Amino acid sequence: MNKLKNNEEGYALVTVLLIFTIFMVLLLSFTGQSFSSMKQNQVVEKKSQAVALAEMGVSYFQSLINNIYVTKKNNEVKLAIEDYMGDNPGLSDAHYKEEAIKIMKSAILNDLNEKKKVVDNTAGISDSFIVPVNDETGGTFQIDMEPLPAGTPIDAVYIPFKITGNEDGKTAILKGTMKLDITVTPASSSSSSIITITEKVFPTLNELTAPTITNNACKNPGSILESCTDILVDTRSVETKGNNKGALLPYGLIDGNNNGENKKSVFSTVPLFISGNGNHMKSVDFLSTSTGNMTYGSNIKHVENLTLKSMGSITFEQHFEPKASTVYAMGSLIANMKFYLYNGSFVYVNGDARITGSHTPIIDNSIMCVRGDLSTPGTISPANGGQLIVLGSINNIKTPYTESQFLDLCGKTVTRNFNPPTIDWGDNISREVEYIH
Template structure:
């Protein structure tokens, strides 16, 4: 019988080599994954920085445009005066001429801005370096995308802001709207209460006191953007408060030596404290509780108004409503309530609800809508 002898030393070497190979592959894979992860992190970080730089470019360019708007009132006024002067050399100026002159002023203002965007401001197409370690941004305003709706007097400006970080780019397409129709106003036939912040420059209101069930505003001029509900009992003294939307006061409100300007609706669910030496403007409809004991008050409502009692020692209270009035019971001769349907003469020239003013045409800075929308543009 034959005998076979086996030697397994070769197999041991093979196993050792296999283990070394596996570990080598694992280590190399780990190094490759780590390098790839680091690279991906760098790319993500650069993308984030580029997007932030693009947003910075949007703010930079909108500020540059806003600064140009400050110069347009004088441009519009000069064009208006020139038109009127030329007409007056030929014949007496009519209301139609005045309207045409206003349109000429607005068109001159827009053309002046457009010219700036196409020339001086075009320099922002060059890359603007904000520091060697912080990247760059550039602005690309397209002159063909600067449009003007002459009927509604609304201009649109479209541009692209591109942020650049380590050759990684992110772009934002932006649209800005400018309302040139807000540029002119006449001081004749003005309402008794005018917009205290026509150029929308007031800062956001912060209560001077807000504790327990009370919210107070004293010695400030400020605004609330959009609708505002005052959940606490509210007092306003020696202040001017503008609310660009509607205002709701479920609890009582006391106003003294102040102006409350509400662009939307006004509602006061539980009735007012006395209003003293103050003005209230409501751009739409209003619901007032009782105004008992109020003194030296002017209220202007551009829509309809529902008014509670005005009793007690109320005096020198004038309420002008452009729609219809419901309620408003008062046995006090010091309270005068006018609505345009029943008292049209009060809203005509020299009427009780018309301000006493000089009749000059006033040119303001056009309203600049900074609530533009922007969309990220995917880079190839």
């Protein structure tokens, strides 16, 4: 009986111990799961906070850009675009749109760089800056400027970015693009924003047009007639002397001396040869749209207010001594004897020039411009405000002038009106955002 009782007590102890063990295992298991769950919740919470910080960074960045845009669009950006269109008139609307996008984006990025220096003193030298949000946990978001992807269309202002939210060692990254739309409206004839442009251009003589001659005696007369104020030479002349009498000459001819002629105009559409002396002429024009040669076979001395314009070349076989006169040669210029410029005369040679005289004075504010090269065995002496301006070389020695300097000094001043297109920007900055991790 006692033995049976002892056995029962032993079984009871084992049972109690077994139950206690099971309860301890379950308790430890539940406790471990509880701690693990708490840890996971903390990780998820920190990750969620990092995501929230990144989203906060996107909104902050959008607001920052929008404030800059609103401040700049009607001030420095508008003025910069207007200045560009004024300095570069006549280009396509698509070109102005691209340039406006560049100007606006540059203004935004420059101002962002200044903002970075305020928010993060170390950020002025990089393309990113960190904005602190929570001092207790060290929560921040970092804004990084991203490169524009290849193939991005030039139809709006695009600013790619990456925002990284940081919370207690956990990060979340959002990537996206801020976009500012732009619309270019072509100018209308009724627009009130017409800009007057004054600029220098290289002469072309495209403005030369043949006069309408009603008096047939003033068409191809062979000489300057007293009865003709305007003369038109539009056919080649016929040889009237010697063995070749009746042969067609390679030029139109103005024969005989023209000394003392006053207020006459000769217009030629063919190469022109003026054979006689033209001394003491005043206010006489010789104009030619031919790309051939305009040749003066005899002296032109002591002339005043003479105008010579040729789409081709000009040759002076004898002395040329003008006062207050103008010469334009779109081809070359050859002076075989004296070539003196007085009293504010102006000579422009679009090609090369050759002066064979031993001495060439350019005086009294006279100017000689040669876009090509100049060759001369003698000396050229600008004095009393006279100038010799050669873009190419003088006797194979390159001059110091650049093309822009030559244009500024020798170009023709023209004024024209330019009606620019209208640039309109979108009302707000839009955004596209992608969650990375």
